[in-house]
Amino acid sequence: MEKDKITEPSHFSSMRGIIFACMILFPLIPFILALGTGYYYFTTSLEDSSIESMKRIVEDHRHMIESFLKERKNDLDFIVHSYTFEDLSQSETLDTVFNYLQKKSPAFVDLGVFDPSGVHVAYHGPYSLKGKIYKEMQWFKEVMKHGYYISDIFLGYRQIPHFVIAVTREEMGKNWVLRTTIDTVSFNNIVKSIRIGKTGEAYIMNANGLLQTEPRSGGKLMDKNPHNIKYPSSNTHTETFINKDVKGDKYLCTTTWLQNKKWLLVVRQEKADAFKALTSAAYLIILIMGVGGSVISVIAFYLTNRIVGRMEKMDVEKDRLNQQLIGASRLAELGEMSAGFAHEINNPLQIIKTEQSLIQMTLEDMKKAGQLKESESLAELEDSMDQIGLQISRCSEITRAILKFGRQDEPKPQDIHLKDFIPEVNGMVAQKAIVHGISMEQDIAENTAPIHGDPTQLQQVLVNLYNNAIDAILERHGTSGGKLIIKAGPKENNRVEILVIDNGGGISPENLNRIFSPFFTTKSVGKGTGLGLWICYGIINDMHGSMEVSSDVGVGTTVTILLPAAV
């Protein structure tokens, strides 16, 4: 037993560990898997849709910029076909036309007419460019070649970064050129005007990687592009990629070539900004994982404690029941043995009895023969012999009662007349009651009907109840003042009622609930099996009766037995 007690705690601590681990892992694993899978798919789809929408925005922006350039070119085209070279070279006409153009779009800075040899013959604008020769200028050569031309940003005569749109028209075999400068600020605004998140920006650079508009994040016109750029694989393709810029931040970039000019539209946004929803989702998921994980852990811990606590309690309970079982079986053994003892004692008792008879007889003979004179001593002797006879009878009663009690016979039901039966049973405990100063009273109604049952079993029940009552009285009253009352009488519905009333310590309400349960006892181990009332209840039940206990702590207890009257 000691050894078991020592190893038990460690047995439970390893169990505790196992249960705890299982209770955490089994919910946690699917939980994390679900969150993880959800997050992964969410991330992927979010990235994909962000990129898609970025592409669309970029394409729309591109179309807008292309439209702008196309419209400006169309404007020039219209003018070039509406006026002759002669007309347009007049400064008043040029002024009127320019004002009209400006109304259409404030992006026009100036307007100039060039003759076929590249001389700036007429000019309306803020710079003094009239008369200058442009024959060798890149843009002039290009416009002569292609019929219209949009230039890259260049410094030109005015030494200010700008770009121009020029168109030619053939008149009388010679081409003349109409050119306008586009306001870089306006154009910048048009390009910059894209709104993408917090860090989104758009700019244009030419095929050589020189900035044509100023990015919001910094950079001057005609500077080399400060960011790492991937060029799209084809003219129509929109390339999207993520790379790190000089500061180390990750950027989502989209590039696409403009259709009407070899310019690259670059739109970029900080990756964190672009995928902002992802970061918030990630934080939320981490929060959920944290909260969920701790909830799971706490519950697992609490449940494990409960379970292991229960197991420990059950172990303790089991031990206690084992003890009680051992006690009960020992007593049962004792009961069985007592039958043998009683029987064995009867033989010596018989001999003592016959010897006693012989002594008495011999004394009589000796008295008759005159060998013994009447005296006090003789009287005392005779008295002692009588006493011996009495005590032998008493021993015999006891052994008889024990044997009757320990018999494993089948119940032999018969009619029991309580008026005779109860006093007989009372006699069995009378001595014990007297010794402890308990007064026994009985009150059996004359019209009490007989009941049908095995007298031995009924005796067993009554003796058990009497013993319980005596024990209760002793606990409370000590050696005097105890009262044990047995009543019997008829009850309605053809029943008989037997009451066993004591003024002992009483039974508490919690114990009252369990009083008929097997192995329930308030006595220390070895002093009571806790089986008595359980057996009694069973016996009365088998006799088709009922048994009830009512009690008040500090006042006493009443056991009521109801049995059907014998028919």
Next chain:
Amino acid sequence: MKKMRMMIVDDEERFLSTMKKLLAKKGYDVVTASSGTEALEIMSVQNIHVVILDVKMPGMDGNETLRAIKKRFPLSEVIMLTGHATMESAVEGLKSGAIDYLMKPADLDDIIKKAEDAFEKIQGTEEKIRVARMRKIMKSPSEIIQDS
């Protein structure tokens, strides 16, 4: 009136000797046997009317002895003396032919009373046998004529 001869069979020697003294003092003719085998031996040489038989004995036990007595000496009556107050042994004894039973420790007067009752029955039975025998001898006149 014949005098009753009793036999007490029990494995306790002291019981036998004291009982013999007591019953002798009361004026009864008593023999004792300390085992079933001895009892049967005695009965084969003496005529015993009433046997007081202890149920539990080593060797040939009470019930066995009872059956043997009833088989060999049917006119003798047996009173069982049982130490364990179980009904079974008494009932079995009665079924096997014992006339009565007593539980130890038994009162001397009870033993004597039951023995007297048993002896009375024996005498009654013997009377009936005598009458039956007489009837057989006293045939009717017509039968005597037929026989001769």
